[in-house]
Amino acid sequence: MVPIHRVLLSVSDKTGLIELAKELVNNKSMLISTGGTKKALLDAGIPAVDISEVTGFPEMLDGRVKTLHPKIHGGILAIRDNAEHVKTIKEHDIHPIDMVVCNLYPFAKVASNPESTYEEVVENIDIGGPSMVRSAAKNHHDVAVITSPEQYAAIIAELKSTGGKISLATRKKLACDAFTHTAQYDLAISQYFKAQLNQGFSDEISFSFKCKQVLRYGENPHQTAAFYTELNPPADSLANATILHGKELSYNNLLDIDSALSLLREFGRPASVILKHNNPCGAAVSKHLVDTFRGAYDGDPLSAYGGIVGFNREVDEATALAMAEPGRFLECVVAPSFSPEAFEILTNKPTWKKSVRLLSTGPMIARKPTMEMRKVDGGLLVQDKDASNENLSSARSVTKKKLTPLELDDLKFAWVVCKHVKSNAIVIVKDGKLLGTGAGQMSRVDAVQNALKKAGENARGAVLASDAFFPFRDGVDEAAKAGIIAIVQPGGSMRDADAIASCDENGISMIFSGFRHFRH
Numbered sequence: 001m002v003p004i005h006r007v008l009l010s011v012s013d014k015t016g017l018i019e020l021a022k023e024l025v026n027n028k029s030m031l032i033s034t035g036g037t038k039k040a041l042l043d044a045g046i047p048a049v050d051i052s053e054v055t056g057f058p059e060m061l062d063g064r065v066k067t068l069h070p071k072i073h074g075g076i077l078a079i080r081d082n083a084e085h086v087k088t089i090k091e092h093d094i095h096p097i098d099m100v101v102c103n104l105y106p107f108a109k110v111a112s113n114p115e116s117t118y119e120e121v122v123e124n125i126d127i128g129g130p131s132m133v134r135s136a137a138k139n140h141h142d143v144a145v146i147t148s149p150e151q152y153a154a155i156i157a158e159l160k161s162t163g164g165k166i167s168l169a170t171r172k173k174l175a176c177d178a179f180t181h182t183a184q185y186d187l188a189i190s191q192y193f194k195a196q197l198n199q200g201f202s203d204e205i206s207f208s209f210k211c212k213q214v215l216r217y218g219e220n221p222h223q224t225a226a227f228y229t230e231l232n233p234p235a236d237s238l239a240n241a242t243i244l245h246g247k248e249l250s251y252n253n254l255l256d257i258d259s260a261l262s263l264l265r266e267f268g269r270p271a272s273v274i275l276k277h278n279n280p281c282g283a284a285v286s287k288h289l290v291d292t293f294r295g296a297y298d299g300d301p302l303s304a305y306g307g308i309v310g311f312n313r314e315v316d317e318a319t320a321l322a323m324a325e326p327g328r329f330l331e332c333v334v335a336p337s338f339s340p341e342a343f344e345i346l347t348n349k350p351t352w353k354k355s356v357r358l359l360s361t362g363p364m365i366a367r368k369p370t371m372e373m374r375k376v377d378g379g380l381l382v383q384d385k386d387a388s389n390e391n392l393s394s395a396r397s398v399t400k401k402k403l404t405p406l407e408l409d410d411l412k413f414a415w416v417v418c419k420h421v422k423s424n425a426i427v428i429v430k431d432g433k434l435l436g437t438g439a440g441q442m443s444r445v446d447a448v449q450n451a452l453k454k455a456g457e458n459a460r461g462a463v464l465a466s467d468a469f470f471p472f473r474d475g476v477d478e479a480a481k482a483g484i485i486a487i488v489q490p491g492g493s494m495r496d497a498d499a500i501a502s503c504d505e506n507g508i509s510m511i512f513s514g515f516r517h518f519r520h
Contacts, residue, residue, distance in 0.1 A: 001165035002142060007099040008072070009041070009048070010034040010129065012106055015149040018044045020101065023156045027164030032097070068128050076100060076135040080142045099144045099166070100136040104129040108188040108232040125189055130182045140175035141168070147181040184208040184231055201382065212239065218251045225251045236361045244338065245347050246357030253308065257334050257359065260310035263420045265364055267312055272296040275308040282307070283417050283434040290318040295433035300454055310334045312364055317341035324349045332357040336364055386419060386517060392488065395511040399503045407463055407486040407509060414465035415488050419517040423467055426451040428484070430462035444468070448475040452482045459483055467517040469493035473502040480506035490516040
């Protein structure tokens, strides 16, 4: 056990600082501090020695040089049972430092703020902090290093129980956390500068994530799983969503919610989507949110049972009442927020009040396209997110019959939804509602047939979207038999002429988007 006589505190995040400092003072520890940290301590009536009194030098260069001094690093790095080290620090009037409490400048937070200037980002690169943290972590046999307010409670408890000492086991754990902390910090800086260089794919890439939750199990009950989040995820992301009600989320819940949010962000109008097994089985847009839910649910009520429902607007009372109608069961509802009336309705339906999960994301914010990654055996596949323009402004008509404005509006909606369906993907849409989905089929004509089967008689007068070209005319022929009136597809098949001929023979409008939407 190491008694804590001298402590150096220099923190950007001052959460919990005073509580920790009070416990240290109760144990007769001497506190050394810098700038804003010292002010916070003194304002709370806690005595602290300015670091310049220890080093004999003032802070320099607008605070860039504060702790980079032999009297600081010598006090941290000296091995207490090494006679030569002890002799050296005594000769230079250096006193051992037994604990370093330091969290770093908020680089990632500042760098992720679109309003931050380049100069502001650079000034938030901490130099002295990581140096102290690494020094203390290296000498963990003699020094405890604390890098996060989340660690304070356990440290306070240990100080209380040991009379102001920290065990070697704790110091080793703290050292591990410290090296992880500085590695993550340097990684964030590296990624920022790589993005500034804008040189495409880097020769090497690294990532750092933090464990948010160990899940009950993985995709199946015999698999273990955990949910890791980015260090500074977007405010409206799944990682920052608040669980307002219900059981903890499962691995499969998280996958489906993520897909729901990805699709919802495509729409400017009020929208509702329903996900099952990572594919949309219901989707609708309308002026009123309650109509979007009814449209999404009625498109495939059988598949919607037990589904994940998402909205891009606050859930109101009318929408909650529609979801709570007899015979309906929903696994999870995710939305920017819920009105008090909606929350009361959804959490008090007798058949599901204990099981339904309600998640709030806050307002959904437009985002810049990001990268997508997928682990493969021995490596990682990285690509741009499929964020192509979905207004079909560059699409070209290839048939004799031309689109009406209403048909084009439905095709735009269908094309967006189709992008989020596993390939081979076909979707059937009418009046801003998804009526049928053909997902994950190995042949395109099978995907068409499955989507038409789901849509049933409602397919007559509807439109169809295909995520890739028709290799043969058979898929278009099947659509014609069911009464489809308009189609959007990428084009590019060596047999495009056959598909066009089928459309012309059956009075169908067809446009080529010029790009495909494979999703595996």
